Amino acid sequence: xxxxTAPLQADDGGLVMTSVLAxxxxxxxxxxxxxxxxxxxxxxxSAAERNHRLFVSAITLVEIRLEVEAGRLPQSVWEGLxxxxxxxxxxxxxxxxxxxxxxxxxxxxxxxPDMPGRIIAATAVAHELRVVSETRAELxxxx
Numbered sequence: 108x109x110x111x112t113a114p115l116q117a118d119d120g121g122l123v124m125t126s127v128l129a130x131x132x133x134x135x136x137x138x139x140x141x142x143x144x145x146x147x148x149x150x151x152x153s154a155a156e157r158n159h160r161l162f163v164s165a166i167t168l169v170e171i172r173l174e175v176e177a178g179r180l181p182q183s184v185w186e187g188l189x190x191x192x193x194x195x196x197x198x199x200x201x202x203x204x205x206x207x208x209x210x211x212x213x214x215x216x217x218x219x220p221d222m223p224g225r226i227i228a229a230t231a232v233a234h235e236l237r238v239v240s241e242t243r244a245e246l247x248x249x250x
Contacts, residue, residue: 126160127151128201128236130227131167135180136241138187144241151239159196164230165203166223168192206233 129137129152136143137152144152155161171188174180191198201207203226210229231238 125155125158126162126236127155127239128162128164128227128231128234129155129167130238130240131163131170131223133239133241134163134167134188134198135171135184138191139181139184148239148241155239156197159199161197162199162201162230162234162236164207164227165200166226166230168200170223201230201234203230204233209233 133144133148133152137149141149152161168188171180171185175182175185188198192200207226207229210232211225213232214225214228216225228238230236
């Protein structure tokens with residue numbers, strides 16, 4: 108989704124968005140191992156967090172909880188996420204509500220075929236945010 112937000116000047120002179128919605132993999136790596144993130148993704152997430160404008164969809168919490176229960180993610184990822192959410196100035200969870208459901212109608216299912224991905228994209232549209240994604244990074248192995 109490309110929904111403009113006000114840019115922020117990055118340390119290297121590039122632009123970083125001030126308000127972002129992190130997708131599930133980006134959140135996992137941001138909390139677990141930031142070296143797995145591209146420099147652009149890391150700058151965007153860090154800047155958003157510093158400005159208290161880092162958001163995740165509620166579906167991201169569900170996805171991570173299910174991955175932990177299935178043994179595909181370590182419990183530490185869930186604990187890190189819950190701590191980040193508890194300190195609401197660090198990470199804000201956006202609900203899956205009627206505005207998100209309405210935003211689904213603006214997207215073709217072929218652009219984002221999986222349900223959690225569509226919900227994350229629709230959350231970004233409903234809240235006028237950009238999605239920060241790290242699709243090249245694989246899930247960490249279960250420890």
